[in-house]
Amino acid sequence: MTVKMEAIKAAAIGCTACGLSETRKNVVFGSGDPTSKLVVVAEGPSAMDDRTTLPFSGPTGELLDDVLEANKLTRNEIWLTNVIKCRAAIRSGRVIKNRPPKASEIKACAKWLDGELTLISPAVILCMGSPAAKTLIHKGFRITQERGIWFTETSYAPFVMATFNPAFVLRMEGEDFTRGRQILIDDIAEAQRKSAEAPESSQLTLF
Ligand code: SF4
Structure with missing residues (x-):
């Protein structure tokens, strides 16, 4: 990690x-990699992430690693982050479940995402799931209708697209899971292709 990102x-x-x-x-x-041209942004930390301090830990991370590997990529070659940096959860009986972040939490946390994305200045952002797409693409984003479409009028990168959150795909079964996994592979391939086309950034910060 660069000194500025560590700060x-x-x-x-x-x-x-x-x-x-x-x-x-x-x-x-x-x-x-904080010098990567490709940044993946999801909704927020899971219970496992909350324990490990790493985004995309546990089964969701295993699926992410799997679909990255299908594209000959590893998580160390891209930057992975979330819209909010602390786990948002709600108690349901005896179980504590993740919940979508509130608008007030996204707003409060925006300075950290802004710091990361401004410093990296990526060529491509791949949003994983609706909350990330609503934050970085447009407020009315609908994942079922706008997944896989490139958006070019956004704040942090010339090209921004959304795909499913691997946590959502993990909840699918049978053929649906196979299709969901393939969509993740294909959308990452498209994001990788688009980032490979981008010229090297003049804003890379290597110290
Ligand atoms: S604003 Fe601060 S406390 Fe709230 S989620 Fe972000 S990092 Fe955590």
């Missing part, structure tokens, strides 16, 4: 700007 991470780790700071175990900052 943003160090500041984020102490963040108490929203109520999620009271229930998190850890702040889950982005990880991977």
Whole structure:
């Protein structure tokens, strides 16, 4: 990680700007290659991420690694991050489940995502799931209708597209799972193709 990204991470780790700071175990900052032209942004940390401090831990991360590997990519070659950096959860009986982030939490956390994306200045952002797409593409984004479409009028990258969140695909079964996994593979391939076309950034920060 670059010195500048480490500085943003160090500041984020102490963040108490929203109520999620009271229930998190850890702040889950982005990880991977902060000079990558391709950035993947998902919704927020899972229970496993909250424990490990790494985005895309556990079964969701295993599926992500699988669909990256199908494209001859590893998580160390791209930057992985989330819209919010602390786990958002809700109690349902005895079970504590993840919940989508509230608008107020996304707003409070925007400074960290802004810091990451401004520093990286990626050529391509691949949003995984609706909350990330609604944050980075447009508020009314509908994953069933707009998945796989390139958007060029956004704030942080010349090309932004959305695909499914691997956590969503993991909940599918049988043929649906096979189709969902293939869509993830194909959308990552398209994002990789688009980022390979981009010229080397003049804003890479290697120190
Ligand atoms: S979710 Fe973001 S804004 Fe809220 S406490 Fe965590 S780091 Fe801070």
